[in-house]
Amino acid sequence: MSHHRPDVDVIVVGAGMAGLVCADRLRRRGVEVLLAEARDQVGGRTAGIEVDGETVDLGGQFIGPGQDRMYALAAELGVATFPTHTAGANVLETEAGRSRRFRGMVPKLGPLTLLDVARAQSRLDRLARTVDAEAPWRGPDAAALDGRTLQSWIDRTLKTRGGRRFLVLACRAIWACEPSELSLLHALFYVKAAGSLAAVTDVEGGAQQDRLDGGAYGLAARLAGRLGTAIRLNAPVQRIEQDDSGVVVTADDGTAWRAGHAVVAVPPPLAARITFRPPLPAARDNLLQRLPMGSVIKYVAGYPEPFWRQAGLSGTALSLRGPVAMTVDSSPRSGRRGVLIAFVTGTPARDLATRSPAERRATVLDALGRLFGPQAATPVSLVERNWNEETFARGAYAAVFPPGAWTQLGSALRAPVGRIHWAGAETSPRWYGYIDGAVRSGEAAADAVTRAIRTAPARGRPS
Amino acid sequence: MSHHRPDVDVIVVGAGMAGLVCADRLRRRGVEVLLAEARDQVGGRTAGIEVDGETVDLGGQFIGPGQDRMYALAAELGVATFPTHTAGANVLETEAGRSRRFRGMVPKLGPLTLLDVARAQSRLDRLARTVDAEAPWRGPDAAALDGRTLQSWIDRTLKTRGGRRFLVLACRAIWACEPSELSLLHALFYVKAAGSLAAVTDVEGGAQQDRLDGGAYGLAARLAGRLGTAIRLNAPVQRIEQDDSGVVVTADDGTAWRAGHAVVAVPPPLAARITFRPPLPAARDNLLQRLPMGSVIKYVAGYPEPFWRQAGLSGTALSLRGPVAMTVDSSPRSGRRGVLIAFVTGTPARDLATRSPAERRATVLDALGRLFGPQAATPVSLVERNWNEETFARGAYAAVFPPGAWTQLGSALRAPVGRIHWAGAETSPRWYGYIDGAVRSGEAAADAVTRAIRTAPARGRPS
Numbered sequence: 026m027s028h029h030r031p032d033v034d035v036i037v038v039g040a041g042m043a044g045l046v047c048a049d050r051l052r053r054r055g056v057e058v059l060l061a062e063a064r065d066q067v068g069g070r071t072a073g074i075e076v077d078g079e080t081v082d083l084g085g086q087f088i089g090p091g092q093d094r095m096y097a098l099a100a101e102l103g104v105a106t107f108p109t110h111t112a113g114a115n116v117l118e119t120e121a122g123r124s125r126r127f128r129g130m131v132p133k134l135g136p137l138t139l140l141d142v143a144r145a146q147s148r149l150d151r152l153a154r155t156v157d158a159e160a161p162w163r164g165p166d167a168a169a170l171d172g173r174t175l176q177s178w179i180d181r182t183l184k185t186r187g188g189r190r191f192l193v194l195a196c197r198a199i200w201a202c203e204p205s206e207l208s209l210l211h212a213l214f215y216v217k218a219a220g221s222l223a224a225v226t227d228v229e230g231g232a233q234q235d236r237l238d239g240g241a242y243g244l245a246a247r248l249a250g251r252l253g254t255a256i257r258l259n260a261p262v263q264r265i266e267q268d269d270s271g272v273v274v275t276a277d278d279g280t281a282w283r284a285g286h287a288v289v290a291v292p293p294p295l296a297a298r299i300t301f302r303p304p305l306p307a308a309r310d311n312l313l314q315r316l317p318m319g320s321v322i323k324y325v326a327g328y329p330e331p332f333w334r335q336a337g338l339s340g341t342a343l344s345l346r347g348p349v350a351m352t353v354d355s356s357p358r359s360g361r362r363g364v365l366i367a368f369v370t371g372t373p374a375r376d377l378a379t380r381s382p383a384e385r386r387a388t389v390l391d392a393l394g395r396l397f398g399p400q401a402a403t404p405v406s407l408v409e410r411n412w413n414e415e416t417f418a419r420g421a422y423a424a425v426f427p428p429g430a431w432t433q434l435g436s437a438l439r440a441p442v443g444r445i446h447w448a449g450a451e452t453s454p455r456w457y458g459y460i461d462g463a464v465r466s467g468e469a470a471a472d473a474v475t476r477a478i479r480t481a482p483a484r485g486r487p488s
Numbered sequence: 489m490s491h492h493r494p495d496v497d498v499i500v501v502g503a504g505m506a507g508l509v510c511a512d513r514l515r516r517r518g519v520e521v522l523l524a525e526a527r528d529q530v531g532g533r534t535a536g537i538e539v540d541g542e543t544v545d546l547g548g549q550f551i552g553p554g555q556d557r558m559y560a561l562a563a564e565l566g567v568a569t570f571p572t573h574t575a576g577a578n579v580l581e582t583e584a585g586r587s588r589r590f591r592g593m594v595p596k597l598g599p600l601t602l603l604d605v606a607r608a609q610s611r612l613d614r615l616a617r618t619v620d621a622e623a624p625w626r627g628p629d630a631a632a633l634d635g636r637t638l639q640s641w642i643d644r645t646l647k648t649r650g651g652r653r654f655l656v657l658a659c660r661a662i663w664a665c666e667p668s669e670l671s672l673l674h675a676l677f678y679v680k681a682a683g684s685l686a687a688v689t690d691v692e693g694g695a696q697q698d699r700l701d702g703g704a705y706g707l708a709a710r711l712a713g714r715l716g717t718a719i720r721l722n723a724p725v726q727r728i729e730q731d732d733s734g735v736v737v738t739a740d741d742g743t744a745w746r747a748g749h750a751v752v753a754v755p756p757p758l759a760a761r762i763t764f765r766p767p768l769p770a771a772r773d774n775l776l777q778r779l780p781m782g783s784v785i786k787y788v789a790g791y792p793e794p795f796w797r798q799a800g801l802s803g804t805a806l807s808l809r810g811p812v813a814m815t816v817d818s819s820p821r822s823g824r825r826g827v828l829i830a831f832v833t834g835t836p837a838r839d840l841a842t843r844s845p846a847e848r849r850a851t852v853l854d855a856l857g858r859l860f861g862p863q864a865a866t867p868v869s870l871v872e873r874n875w876n877e878e879t880f881a882r883g884a885y886a887a888v889f890p891p892g893a894w895t896q897l898g899s900a901l902r903a904p905v906g907r908i909h910w911a912g913a914e915t916s917p918r919w920y921g922y923i924d925g926a927v928r929s930g931e932a933a934a935d936a937v938t939r940a941i942r943t944a945p946a947r948g949r950p951s
Contacts, residue, residue, distance in 0.1 A: 172639035172668035174891045180635070205635035206778075206892035263726070263763070277763070279742075294777040298761045300726070300740070307783075307841060307876035311883060314757040314780035315669075315890065320770075375896060378770060413770035420774060427778065427890035428637045429669035433838060 031283040033057040035474055036274045037290055038262045038299075041069020042460055043448040044290035045248040046098070046467030047474075048255060054475060059282055060252060061274065063261035063291075063417040067249040070292075070421050070450075071460060073242030076406055079357045080240040081325050081364065083410040084421065085460045086355070088241075089227075089234035091220050092461035094468065102247045105238040110354040111228050113334060116342035116396050120190065124342075124396055132343060134187050141188035146222055148182060153216035158454040161214040162435040171210035171432040178209045190345055198343070198351045199225055201319030201370040202425050211426035218457040228341065228353070232459060238358055241460060261417070265289070266302040267444045286477055288470045290448035293424045294318055295417065305442055312434040315427055316451070318420020320374040322411045324349075324367040324389050326404040331356045331363035333397045340365055342396045348373035349392040365401065367393060378411055385409065423458030424451045444477070446470045494746040496520040498937055499737045500753055501725045501762075504532020505923055506911040507753035508711040509561070509930030510937075511718060517938060522745055523715060524737065526724035526754075526880040530712040533755075533884050533913075534923060536705030539869055542820045543703040544788050544827065546873040547884065548923045549818070551704075552690075552697035554683050555924035557931065565710045568701040573817040574691050576797060579805035579859050583653065587805075587859060595806060597650050604651035609685055611645060616679035621917040624677040625898040634673035634895040641672045653808055661806070661814045662688055664782030664833040665888050674889035681920040691804065691816070695922060701821055704923060724880070728752070729765040730907045749940055751933045753911035756887045757781055758880065768905055775897040778890055779914065781883020783837040785874045787812075787830040787852050789867040794819045794826035796860050803828055805859045811836035812855040828864065830856060841874055848872065886921030887914045907940070909933045 037048045040062035048060040066072075072084040087109065088095045099106055117132035118124050127133045134142065152170070157163050162171075175196060183189045196204040200215070219225045224232055237243060249256055260276040265287055267273075275281040289296050297313035304310065331354060333340050340354025348369045355366040367389060369377050377385055386407060394402030412421035426435075439452050448470035453462035500511045503525035511523040529535075535547040550572065551558045562569055580595035581587050590596050597605065615633070620626050625634075638659060646652045659667040663678070682688045687695055700706060712719055723739040728750055730736075738744040752759050760776035767773065794817060796803050803817025811832045818829040830852060832840050840848055849870060857865030875884035889898075902915050911933035916925035 168668070172643070172666075173637055174635060174640070176635035176891070177637070177640045203635075203892055203896065205631070206890070206896065261763075294760070297757070298763070300761070304877075304879045307874065307882075308838065311780060311783065311838075311876055314882065315778065317774060317777035320774065372896060375771065375774075411770070413774055414767075416767045419770075419777065427669070427892070428639070429666050429890075433666065433669065433835060 031271055031285055033059045033282065033284050034478060035286045035288060036061060036272065036282050036284040037288045038265070038274065039063070039069065039289065039291035039449070040067035040249065040256055041290060041449070042071060042245060042463040043450065043467040043470070044069070044288070045245055045252065046464050047288050047290060047448055047471045048252055049248050050468055050471035051474065052252065052255065056475065056478065058255050059284070060256045061260040061262050061276060061282070062256060062258050065258050067256065068242050068245035070412070070418055071241040071245050072410070073240045074408060076325070076327050076408065077362065079362065080243060081408065082240045082242060082355070083323060083325065083408065084241070084412070086236060086241045087233040088237065088461065089224065089232040090230060091224060092232070092456060092459065094464040095461040098244060098464055099237055102244055104243055104247070106235040107238060107358045109228050109233055109236055110331070110334070110356060111339050111341065113337050113339035115339050118342065118344035118346050118396055120345045122346050122395060126338070134191060138185045138187035138191070141183050141185045142191050145182050145188065145192060149213070149216065150222045153213040153222070156210070156213045156217045158214060158217045160436070161210055162432045167210060167432050170213060171208050171428055173209050174205050174428055175207040175209050175212045176204035179204055194343060194345055194350060195226070197371040197373070198368065200425055201321040201374070201422050203371045206425055206427060208426050208428040208431060210431050214431065215457055218453070218455055218462070219459070233353065236355070262299055264300040264302065265445060272444050286444045286446065286474050288446045288448050288474060290467065290470070292318060292418065292449060293451055294419055296447070301445070306437070308434050308437040309442060312430065312437045315430045315434075316424040317427075318413070318418070319422055319425055320371055320413050321421045322369045322374050322377060322409060324369070325355070325408040326365045326367065326393060326401070327406040328363035328365070328400070328404050331360060332400050333363070336398070338397060344392065344396065347392070348377050348388060349396070352393070352396060365393065365397070374413070378413065441473065446473050494734050494748055496522045496745065496747050497941060498749045498751060499524060499735065499745050499747040500751045501728070501737065502526070502532065502752065502754035502912070503530035503712065503719055504753060504912070505534060505708060505926040506913065506930040506933070507532070507751070508708055508715065509927050510751050510753060510911055510934045511715055512711050513931055513934035514937065515715065515718065519938065519941065521718050522747070523719045524723040524725050524739060524745070525719060525721050528721050530719065531705050531708035533875070533881055534704040534708050535873070536703045536709070537871060539788070539790050539871065540825065542825065543706060544871065545703045545705060545818070546786060546788065546871065547704070547875070549699060549704045550696040551700065551924065552687065552695040553693060554687060555695070555919060555922065557927040558924040561707060561927055562700055565707055567706055567710070569698040570701060570821045572691050572696055572699055573794070573797070573819060574802050574804065576800050576802035578802050581805065581807035581809050581859055583808045585809050585858060589801070597654060601648045601650035601654070604646050604648040605654050608645050608651065608655060612676070612679065613685045616676040616685070619673070619676045619680045621677060621680045623899070624673055625895045630673060630895050633676060634671050634891055636672050637668050637891055638670040638672050638675045639667035642667055657806060657808055657813060658689070660834040660836070661831065663888055664784040664837070664885050666834045669888055669890060671889050671891040671894060673894050677894065678920055681916070681918055681925070682922070696816065699818070725762055727763040727765065728908060735907050749907045749909065749937050751909045751911050751937060753930065753933070755781060755881065755912060756914055757882055759910070764908070769900070771897050771900040772905060775893065775900045778893045778897075779887040781881070782885055782888055783834055783876050784884045785832045785837045785840060785872060787832070788818070788871040789828045789830065789856060789864070790869040791826035791828070791863070791867050794823060795863050796826070799861070801860060807855065807859065810855070811840050811851060812859070815856070815859060828856065828860070837876070841876065904936065909936055
């Protein structure tokens with residue numbers, strides 16, 4: 026390895042938002058970069074398709090207050106933001122399949138249930154404030170909070186059956202998994218990393234407040250445009266070797282690139298599948314064994330117009346009956362066409378995935394019809410994206426920490442291993458799991474690598 | 489792929505006990521087999537080294553009543569079994585570092601604590617009887633039991649601080665992890681798969697009752713001897729492709745073998761790191777994202793003689809102080825030399841691994857000295873095996889299911905994917921995680937593949 030001159034200074038693995046931002050920042054500092062992407066397009070967990078001339082987001086798409094790096098990036102790239110449509114009443118579907126209208130984020134659940142939920146929300150917020158987002162494994166209660174599931178906490182905290190059901194639905198909507206799969210500490214860390222529970226759940230004033238003109242994927246596409254030939258598509262990285270002099274990154278067709286440093290900017294379960302030589306330290310390897318992705322199928326239903334608005338509905342719906350957990354109005358800014366997005370997550374996503382395409386379609390359209398009336402059941406188009414079946418994502422929105430992982434092995438999440446640095450929405454202590462977290466992680470990795478280059482330049486490179 | 493004649497009928501990936509037994513059984517039926525092993529020796533999580541002319545087990549080594557397939561295999565291979573040494577008193581070290589002698593499996597913990605522990609053990613046994621080991625995701629309480637950690641159950645069930653501490657120690661000794669990392673349902677399934685809690689914990693009458701002359705690794709070595717050139721060492725499998733006609737298994741140096749079927753007999757986190765084409769179904773992939781290995785460092789301390797026996801001690805010790813959780817007399821059958829094995833597991837294993845070799849040695853010898861007197865602190869030899877650092881194990885004794893995994897995705901654990909079958913100690917509904925479970929899984933996979941060959945022979949092979 027040491028006898029060859031590197032091809033570039035830094036190889037970034039994964040052209041999701043984290044990798045793109047990292048590569049872009051390095052390049053603008055004069056660092057030579059190569060960005061290897063497994064798929065045939067950039068964007069990672071943001072993804073766009075064209076439907077009737079409009080770009081539709083099949084992945085992450087919202088931004089909100091506090092996500093400063095995303096607003097800054099959008100401004101820098103000349104992408105306008107606009108508010109998510111919220112005017113009108115929201116809908117809650119009961120387990121029995123009855124739809125009730127409500128305003129704001131608190132549905133009509135009956136006074137006892139509402140009190141129960143409000144009390145739980147405020148307790149979760151209070152507990153979250155005790156967590157150190159930079160080091161969730163620290164803190165006097167970390168071990169106890171990491172010793173149980175969110176489900177256990179729900180079972181003990183909520184007094185009403187309706188309240189417990191609502192919290193399960195909230196968990197599915199927020200983390201795309203069941204409360205049994207999630208460490209309580211991780212749920213609290215996630216809330217702290219976002220600022221508050223309202224920041225996580227709200228549209229106005231929260232993480233769903235704004236959208237990007239042309240879709241979130243448009244940001245990725247513009248960054249890719251700037252990076253040009255520095256990007257290698259269809260290049261799944263299989264092996265990363267390092268020694269004192271640098272790294273060699275090998276793609277699955279055998280192509281190998283040499284560099285001084287590498288940044289791995291892929292989700293944890295995919296990072297685990299790269300062969301590292303020498304092998305990763307045990308703590309880092311063991312951590313990667315236990316960070317599974319959430320389970321989500323996202324549906325995008327297109328209509329000639331946003332007909333629900335005329336009916337006084339916002340397009341935001343929650344369903345206790347399922348399998349659709351949540352919908353949001355995702356019509357283009359012009360409002361000349363109607364788009365509803367619907368999320369099926371957690372157990373319902375795993376169940377739905379076992380059915381035939383025709384059954385899945387019928388099930389989802391039936392659910393939309395119950396929420397918004399018969400018109401909703403006959404869209405012009407219905408696009409499905411099952412993120413669990415994407416070979417180079419294998420789930421979404423993000424990795425979820427099971428009990429024990431943060432306190433046992435969390436300190437290995439962000440620490441570089443020699444010349445290998447880590448990025449991705451899961452490595453950000455601010456807005457973990459959000460596009461904004463990915464951007465921050467890419468910036469942080471670029472900064473760390475820049476420092477590493479300046480203190481220990483790759484041998485064999487002209488200086 | 490389909491235009492080439494296969495090299496063999498079946499390729500088995502991983503030459504641990506499961507893979508060896510599977511390959512051996514297939515061969516004896518006239519099925520042509522190739523067995524690809526990543527390491528430079530067979531045996532997987534059984535491993536042996538020579539110390540002063542005696543084979544010492546660095547991995548799994550015990551067998552006990554109910555492990556019929558292991559006794560049968562030993563008999564078939566001409567390997568004698570002999571009882572683990574138990575005569576004499578056991579030792580319990582308190583948190584304060586005081587050593588107390590006790591008989592049987594119940595240490596002197598004070599009457600209230602003892603009652604508390606006994607009650608918890610009996611509840612665990614009762615709960616375990618409700619679990620269907622073939623399908624732990626079934627059963628009326630499966631979701632509730634899988635929704636919480638063993639830690640949560642301990643916190644609610646045990647009334648005394650001493651009792652809770654003892655259960656944490658028991659968890660570390662049994663599963664090599666913290667109770668926070670384990671689904672309660674998995675703990676119960678594991679007990680059910682072994683028959684009872686006593687079967688798991690006991691030496692006499694339990695899974696630690698007997699040892700194998702020449703070590704458990706000796707069985708693997710004899711099976712390897714029978715398989716001869718069918719085994720390829722130093723061949724980490726990187727990719728498995730399949731189509732209607734067969735499979736192609738590619739090692740990391742590019743060597744590719746064709747066959748009608750493949751059996752993957754490696755631990756779940758390592759199976760996750762193989763590239764499958766087409767990609768695994770989402771449920772199987774998502775399951776593999778969430779089955780981490782336990783954490784264990786095993787020490788083997790050699791002495792001129794088993795001096796503790798003369799002092800009236802059995803060599804079995806439990807320590808609430810740590811970092812050694814448990815010791816067992818592992819002297820050779822002849823008794824002419826003394827060997828103690830010591831296990832550091834869970835958090836203490838992760839902590840100890842961060843220290844220097846000299847510090848680790850001093851810490852472990854100090855712990856042995858406290859348990860068995862100054863002689864124990866000056867062994868002739870001390871061998872360390874940190875299973876978390878083994879590139880092709882990445883932990884031991886076995887994979888542990890976090891909350892949610894069994895009920896969400898457990899049905900994908902054993903189901904073949906086309907021409908790919910699964911084996912390994914984690915796939916056995918009987919003696920999950922034990923060598924006996926590995927043997928059973930190898931036999932079951934051989935049977936399933938034999939049926940598959942008979943109903944759908946690989947095209948292109950002469951028939």
